[in-house]
Amino acid sequence: MTGFMNWAHREVRIGWAFASPGLILLAIVMGFPLLYACLLSVSSYTLLKPAILPIVGTDNFATMMASERFWGATWLTVKYSVVTVACQFVIGLGIALMLNRVVRTKPIYFAILTIPMAMSPVSVALIWRMLLQPNLGIVNHLMETLGLPRLDWLGSASLALWTMAGIDIWQQMSFVVLILAAGLASLPREPYEAAEVDGARGWQQFWFITLPMLRPVAAIAVIIQLINEFRTYDLPYVLTKGGPGTSTEVLSFFAYRQAFLGLSINEGAAAAFVLLVIVLAMTVVFFALLERQSKS
Amino acid sequence: MRKFGLHFGLILACVIVLLPPLWALRTSLVPESMSYSTEIFPAFTLDNYRGLFAKNRFGTFYVNSLIVALGSVIVALPFAACTGYAFARFRTGGRFARFAVLATQMLPPVALVLPAFAILRGAGLTNSLPGLILVYSALNLPFLTWILMGFFEGVPADLEGAAMTDGATAWGAFWRIVIPVSLPGLAAAGVLGFILSWNEFLFALVLSGPQTATIPVSLAALQTSNGVQIAKVSAGVVLAILPLVIASRFIQRFIIQGLTFGGVK
Amino acid sequence: DDIVLRALMEDVPETQIIEAMLPDFEKETGIKVEFEKIGYGDMHDKLVSQLVSPQSYYNLLEVDFLWAGEFPAAGWLADLKPFIAKSNYDLTPFIPSTLDLLGRTEESLQILPMYNYSMGLIYRKDLLADPKLQEAFKKASGRDLAVPTTLAEYVEISKFMKANADVAGAAMQGQRGDPNSMEFSNYLFASGGAYLADGKKVVLDSPEGKVALDLYVDNIKNGAQQGALSANLDDTLRLMCSGKAFSMVTYWWMLPQVDNAEKCPDVAGKVALTTMPGGHGESGGWGWGIPKNVSPEEQEAAWKFIQWVQSKDVSVARALQGHAPVRADVYTDAKVLAKYPYYKEAQDIVATGKSFPIFAYSAQYEDVLGTHLSQAGGGEATPEDALKGAAKGLEELLAK
Amino acid sequence: MASIELERVSRRFANGTYGVRDIDLKIEDGEFVIFLGPSGCGKSTTLRMIAGLESISSGDLRIGGRSVNNVAPRDRNVAVVFQNYALYPHMSVWHNMAFGLKMRGVGLEEIDQKVAKAADLLGLNLLLQRKPGALSGGQRQRVALGRAIVREPEAFLLDEPLSNLDAQLRAEMRLELVKLHRRLGRTMVHVTHDQVEAMTMGDRICIMRDGQMIQTGRPLDVYANPADIFVARFLATPPMNLIPAQLTHADDKLVVQIDPTTHVGVPPKHYAPYVQKAGGPITAGIRAEDIYETQARPEWQRISVKVVAVEALGAENVLIGLLGRDKPIEIQARLGRHFFAPVDSIVDLYVDTEPMHLFDTETGKAVARPPLPAGR
Amino acid sequence: MASIELERVSRRFANGTYGVRDIDLKIEDGEFVIFLGPSGCGKSTTLRMIAGLESISSGDLRIGGRSVNNVAPRDRNVAVVFQNYALYPHMSVWHNMAFGLKMRGVGLEEIDQKVAKAADLLGLNLLLQRKPGALSGGQRQRVALGRAIVREPEAFLLDEPLSNLDAQLRAEMRLELVKLHRRLGRTMVHVTHDQVEAMTMGDRICIMRDGQMIQTGRPLDVYANPADIFVARFLATPPMNLIPAQLTHADDKLVVQIDPTTHVGVPPKHYAPYVQKAGGPITAGIRAEDIYETQARPEWQRISVKVVAVEALGAENVLIGLLGRDKPIEIQARLGRHFFAPVDSIVDLYVDTEPMHLFDTETGKAVARPPLPAGR
């Protein structure tokens, strides 16, 4: 229906007229960096030899694919992102739903619940590092007071990733609350009335009415968070530097290492593109699934 | 009685959300050397705030952050609204365009920061707030576009039809009908854009100079080789939260009540 | 146009000390100097983006020894030899190890030492002197409880303290990367091991290396505080300060911070500094450099500044405020010694310090080594494997 | 048991206006009640209060004898056709109709059967997979209706359920609803603006105005004995002709004197109730269908009317004309489809005065007289 | 100039179904056209295509002679009443109505005047500050109507604009629309399901079915001369009685033989067109209003009907009965309001056969005969 094919169609022209300012801005500011990064990923450019040529094609990718740590980081990232996004979504949705049902006290709750997102990830990480400091931190102190064991939150290879995930969920859930609360506010009221008389109980209304109608906005919230999680960098950087061992080395941290520590900007760019492809694939599949489900 | 459970849940969530910032507040008000004390309030001081402004030029960075975050929202939101509208209503560019726009945000910033630095240098925009605003606008654009797209898809198309037969241009219908009806979405997108810029670190680090750094950069500088000045970080965090708390008083008007339709059946 | 020197500086006391003296320099030369202060972790990224571009915003560089391989290799730095020659600058007062650390060669000298961060051992005198502990130690080991002279002794005392004194025997920086590689380097040098022989051949995987790593892992597991594997300098410092640790391996100039009645009332007066047991510790330092991609006038100005700031007078003035000197004549300066008696030990530490391998990928090697150490410390890998991996990683990076 | 009782029920909206005010009404179990009234009089509000969708500001609402002021809609077990349909936009027609059954835990097979049957009835078979967005207005309305009739609730609340259907379909649906009512015997409340629906479907008709209940009764009773001018005019198309006049009593005759030259006599059998009003102003109400073109009965009275227009409706013609000379009054008459007269001509018409009503000019209330039998 | 021409215009939806298929229609400038057809036949789609709100899949649409397939709605200068109202939810009633004027750059004072006038007409004066969410269904519809009539566009496109209004208001509005049309002389297209609106308001009536245009013509012409069974039934309430029969030719008489004992004769003046069908099956169409309870004219023919029900509508009674004995056929007759007969009794009724139609049983098309004059 759309595309350049029927340029004659008024709607198509209007559509492009609306879309183009944003697309142009994006192309101007992000277009060059993107192309450049793309070029880097197939070039021999390193900080020590900053020359694009010779183009080495897929060598950089091959180098990475051969590295065990790369695959470890990839798997870790997928696992981490899926878990954090799922938790954020579930918790965020729960909170947004509860928010949607209160009236007078809503502004207060809302103001409080969105506080975490006003803190930059670096400071969030620093604050949590303080809280979770194993010997002096308040959390372990409380745990001890409560008769629980002191935990080595960030120093244990099995726990560190999930500690980080918890912190991440704590912060990012507020974005989900924000978007979903707005989404809920813009839903029409009529179907709920119909559902009420049709005998749907609270959770049934949620499942059969709210969720499907919220789907477009909710899906977007999920995707945006997924992208953000895939690119998580600040948290491991401040909290663990990827350790202990490689237990919190996520892909974007890996890419950073490759580019700035390894001085191989080209391999860093290649790692970044691998990340892009994974996220993009997940996004597309996610939407395809949603669409299929909403059709049936 | 049903409300009781509701409030219980919300209060619980608030407590969990609030404890770390509260502890940061507490830490910001005690001397650095006692920041790790397990006592609730071992001593009181405002030195951290004073030091932040006096020694770390936090005031300048705070204003920078405000300018950059607001500026990028003011620039990005209209662009994103238009593009999102085109995607939602006219399916412009089809699925490809949608995903292509989003894909620009899927690269980790690490991969983009050097080239971005290069072009901004070329344009003489490094080390300047407009440069940062421009970059943040572009960084925000895809997310805001998608969010608004989701909201615009919920607006009945007949409303625009009505406006257009009433003599509005496509633009008029968008501006006078779709935008007001989508206020919750715009408010959410605006906040999101603000926050993304407010918290962005890597681009701010590389693109800014001593006069143009932002809050995250200045707070990150408090991790020194002599240790982390956590009390000052806490003070910075507390101050960084303020704009959102103030703004949320206004934002929630839109997000909270939304608009009841009744325009179409 | 008046030339303005712009430098990206780490936000630490050294920088602040110099910053306070900048007006003097401006009065003297008419050259204005601006410091932009950020955290260490962010400096490299920010500098690199400037140095790869056609013209750098910063025309005076503060260079960490870890970059002393990379920056020259990338060709970002101007050679200082011509400047030294032209101005007849005398290098002899500089402690040789501080110059070596920064990658000086026969042909060129691109970085001039600025200050030094060699590592030594800070320990609790009071715990060593505790009669009950002395008795217990004697019973357990048959020896007297005293300042350790070998690495093995140190680890033994560390474990003993943990078991008996209700403190961590060592506040260890086990966080992957810079913290644990630096700390381990001390263990390595202390046990007589080395990374490289003859500057090229990797000898890390040696019996000495094995001893060092075994002791390191032993200490992490049995002597160090809880959470050592995630701890960085900040954590260890606070731990030491709170009196919950017996010792820490750290930069020598950290002593006044711990030995500070206001900041660390619990341990002030009870701590002392010594060279790393075994005689050699890890040595590091910062230097000054001049970027290639700035105008000759700026380079001239930058050299003027470097001369000035590293002159004896200014160095002494700096030292009196806590500067960690790189010139021998400052350590022996009477005023300095009067104020800081421990500078005698410090000079030893600096002089005996050995260096982490300096080459283009030093920073990455820290990460590689750090990963293996972290895995060994966490029990994910055996010390043998970790050592082999670390050696192999070094070989690979050297070959790159 | 689903009798519905409203006792001084009011609904005050957030902006302070009343949608409904102090309504009293008792609907028996199994009764079929029609709500009729001008736009904005509170019909939907009342219905929605019964369904539990609109909170009750004051008064008491009982269903099956139990006060339900605070009972959730789903626990009232009613089915509603909303005036604005309120379809589930994200569900197919099938799911829209099946939803209520699913929620009540009905088995899938039974749902399938019931939905198929309703779809059949409503002519929606081919649309079951469509979403409401891809339906025409009438199709949407049928889905809304289908959603209600698949269920077997205690009561049906139908808010103008047939307004967007074509005449033929409307006739069919009317019949189906009546059949449904007979078959299930459930209480039904039906809001309509359609004369035919109002007159034929219900046991009782409730006429509302400005948030209040004006008159209730069997349809033909109300038609024959309107309580006031409002009801009289409202319950007919074309509406009843209302003619300001003087009621004069002379020569033992009671005469409605429209102007010096125009009058109609009151039938003698109505003298008794009306005589008290004699000598004063009165408003005479004559239905359009009580005016004929020929004098079929002797007691019918001749009037002369100046033709303004003749509207041909196909099956019949409506004459619009002016009665009286000084201050002519517009009246309408339903005449045969063959009737025709040129504009501005004067025609003689004949009035059957027996069903004529007299109303108090000031209060608008009907002057009481023994009720006419229905059908008159 | 706002003639509207559709030339083989089709609208195919995303799911592949056609809303409208190959429609040809020419609406003259200033004409008042009624669209009539069963639910889902494509009336709204056609209207929306004219307004430019629905894209045209194939064919050509011209307004004022100019092809407008790709002209923006605003440049067509039409006013639309949407079937679903499409009110601006965030604007008050006043702003809803003023919006179109504002967009056309009308001065504030004039807007104020026009809106006030329209509000007056529509009885919305007191609601001008309300938002649509706080209005009743009928009030919303009036706002939608008001939004269209405040403007003076080239053409009005009204999609069931009166469906949710009460009878009285509907009658008033009908009149106002006709007046508006007279005053402005603008083209008007009006979709309706209301018999009275269809017959009285328009110059021409267009009957649609399944996305196609079946018959157009002056209302009474179409009523008198339906093209086929569909139109015949559709354009009347109660619908035309269709009686399967044999057309026999005996004794020089043409007789519609319904069953061995029941028949009606064809009026002699129609012998010529009908005789060709003699000896075969035929469907006779007799309108409900052509059946009388008394024989007023000699040529009316008696039939015996078994009473199924008598529906009293107040102004008239509709008898539903069975005609014929072997395979009785249900027929309806519109009788006087005084008519009554017990269920299952047999009554004699009289058929005016002159307007009777004969249809080909197979194709459903009317057997051609010279058109009857309108009003018959």
Ligand SMILES: Nc1ncnc2c1ncn2[C@@H]1O[C@H](COP(=O)(O)OP(=O)(O)OP(=O)(O)O)[C@@H](O)[C@H]1O
């Ligand atoms: N978006 C759509 N996708 C698919 N089919 C559609 C869509 N919109 C309408 N239709 C179908 O097109 C046909 C014509 O629809 P239209 O709305 O024109 O009917 P209508 O004549 O106005 O009916 P009504 O009197 O019920 O309003 C209907 O059968 C409808 O189901």
Ligand SMILES: Nc1ncnc2c1ncn2[C@@H]1O[C@H](COP(=O)(O)OP(=O)(O)OP(=O)(O)O)[C@@H](O)[C@H]1O
């Ligand atoms: N949310 C509201 N706030 C304020 N007034 C309202 C609200 N909803 C309805 N009203 C008013 O209450 C009155 C009754 O509305 P209701 O919907 O019951 O009318 P109705 O009889 O159904 O009319 P219609 O036949 O037009 O649908 C109307 O005058 C309307 O304007």
Ligand SMILES: [Mg+2]
């Ligand atoms: Mg209503």
Ligand SMILES: [Mg+2]
């Ligand atoms: Mg329609």
